Amino acid sequence: MIRSFVTVLSGTLASRLLGFVRDALMAALLGAGPVADAFLAAFQLVNVVRRLLTEGALNAALVPAWLRLYQQIGPTQAAAFAGRVLGTVSAGLLAATFALAAVMPLAMSVIAPGFAGEETLTLAVNDARLMLPYLAFAGPSTVLLALSSAQGRFALAAFAPLLFNMSLIAVTIVLLVQHPDPTNAALLLAGTIGIAGLLQLVMLARRGRGVSIASPVRVVLDAEMRGFFGKALPGMVASAGPQLLAISGAIIASATPSAVSWLYFANRLIELPLGLVGVAMGTVLVPELSRALHASNKAALAELQSRGLELTIGLALPATLGLMILTEPIVRLLFEHGAFTDADAVATARVLTWLAAALPAQVLTKALQPAFFAREDTQTPLRATLIGCGAAIALAFLLGHSFGASGIAAGLALGAWANAAVLIRRGAARFGFAIPPASRRRLPRIALAAAAMGAALWSAAALTLGSQTGPHIGAAVVLLTLIGGAVILYALLLLALGVVSWRETVRAIRHRPAPDLHL
Numbered sequence: 304m305i306r307s308f309v310t311v312l313s314g315t316l317a318s319r320l321l322g323f324v325r326d327a328l329m330a331a332l333l334g335a336g337p338v339a340d341a342f343l344a345a346f347q348l349v350n351v352v353r354r355l356l357t358e359g360a361l362n363a364a365l366v367p368a369w370l371r372l373y374q375q376i377g378p379t380q381a382a383a384f385a386g387r388v389l390g391t392v393s394a395g396l397l398a399a400t401f402a403l404a405a406v407m408p409l410a411m412s413v414i415a416p417g418f419a420g421e422e423t424l425t426l427a428v429n430d431a432r433l434m435l436p437y438l439a440f441a442g443p444s445t446v447l448l449a450l451s452s453a454q455g456r457f458a459l460a461a462f463a464p465l466l467f468n469m470s471l472i473a474v475t476i477v478l479l480v481q482h483p484d485p486t487n488a489a490l491l492l493a494g495t496i497g498i499a500g501l502l503q504l505v506m507l508a509r510r511g512r513g514v515s516i517a518s519p520v521r522v523v524l525d526a527e528m529r530g531f532f533g534k535a536l537p538g539m540v541a542s543a544g545p546q547l548l549a550i551s552g553a554i555i556a557s558a559t560p561s562a563v564s565w566l567y568f569a570n571r572l573i574e575l576p577l578g579l580v581g582v583a584m585g586t587v588l589v590p591e592l593s594r595a596l597h598a599s600n601k602a603a604l605a606e607l608q609s610r611g612l613e614l615t616i617g618l619a620l621p622a623t624l625g626l627m628i629l630t631e632p633i634v635r636l637l638f639e640h641g642a643f644t645d646a647d648a649v650a651t652a653r654v655l656t657w658l659a660a661a662l663p664a665q666v667l668t669k670a671l672q673p674a675f676f677a678r679e680d681t682q683t684p685l686r687a688t689l690i691g692c693g694a695a696i697a698l699a700f701l702l703g704h705s706f707g708a709s710g711i712a713a714g715l716a717l718g719a720w721a722n723a724a725v726l727i728r729r730g731a732a733r734f735g736f737a738i739p740p741a742s743r744r745r746l747p748r749i750a751l752a753a754a755a756m757g758a759a760l761w762s763a764a765a766l767t768l769g770s771q772t773g774p775h776i777g778a779a780v781v782l783l784t785l786i787g788g789a790v791i792l793y794a795l796l797l798l799a800l801g802v803v804s805w806r807e808t809v810r811a812i813r814h815r816p817a818p819d820l821h822l
Contacts, residue, residue, distance in 0.1 A: 319575045320575075328479065330638040332641065336642070340427075340561065342427070342493065343564055344411065345434060348411075348414055348431055352438055365450070369381055385516045392446055400436065400438045414554060436497030443504055538685070544691060545574070548718060552566045555696070568638050572637075572658075575622075613746065622662060624757035628757065631652040632782050636782055657713045660713075668719070668726055687729065694718045697714075745802050756793040
């Protein structure tokens, strides 16, 4: 599991870092005014579906179902099932793309009610329609990525999303050089998103030829497919919890000028650690848990669940503390360029502080959901997600009325914790969370290492940053040194406290999974 986790982690980290470059360039190009609000509101709509489909969410239903057929009936039937899923998902998303294009003014009015009667609504509709082709191309890409994960080919699923960000970065750089009108620049970027989806599909079709899919691919809505989608759709919605929270925040923030942009850019920083854990959990842990369940291997099941919990907490705690301590310097370094002003940076940093408080809850949710998904239970995570989103909307509306964008972010954070609380309660009632003694010893040590790292980082930041908070080379060097030093210190503390050892880490990374499903 560790080797696969590291593979997926590496690809996701590369994609997230490119995403930061992309967003920094977009902030410099569009700033945080009406044009940026319109583009980012449209992008959030498409991005929710993109994340829901391409970043491990479909694994929640497809991987357990495919593995069950493969192990109980045989590879031929599993390949035929994959072909039917590929055809049906592709056709469904193509139809949904045309339908959404037709009702886009209504959809954007729901997503951003504050745009009603403003030119911003027209801009958002035009941007969203140009982005929509991505959704049609995402259908077959999604199935290919999920089947690659089910068959143990994690590298393809990990590195395929890089092409999306690379395409947007290239076009944004060209636009920054040419200095076009911001409205036209946003339209060109929106069109690039659809093209990036096509490029990703072509790459997957070429690289994923070893994925077992029966031909001809068919569109089928028989009882088997209806049962599959009955489980898949709730799981996909549940996996998109963080993105649904972001949409909820955008709905409420649309009435406040620039607030949609502040929330978007702050949330992008949260998505780095959340994406690392979420994609790795969905891509690696669900298949491994499914194999253990089908083999009735209780020891392996307990080990996988405890390891997943340790890995997620071990990543979430230091990331949360680091973001809270270095909030404003990070925002200034990444986004305070071009049209993105000092006031925008300050407002975004305040929002980020509250969103960071939700990170442990969101990561914990990502660690708990696979235990339900591997048992083909997608209803419980769905109910937890809906409860969390409902709480977030209500609290964000109330707090946003008094405290603006920061209050909205606080409401979203409380909604994330409500989601995690429901999953913990339901999981304990259904199958329990039996943490082995070794994990019970390691988890407090992980928390202690994170707390010590946070204290050291806070002290170092107070001594070294000072006025070095602007977007210039001196601040960048100091900030990167602080982050790098904190990572090294945290790793050394984990070693010193006996949480990990070099020998065990190297052995786990070198360990290759069983090849029985590598077709």
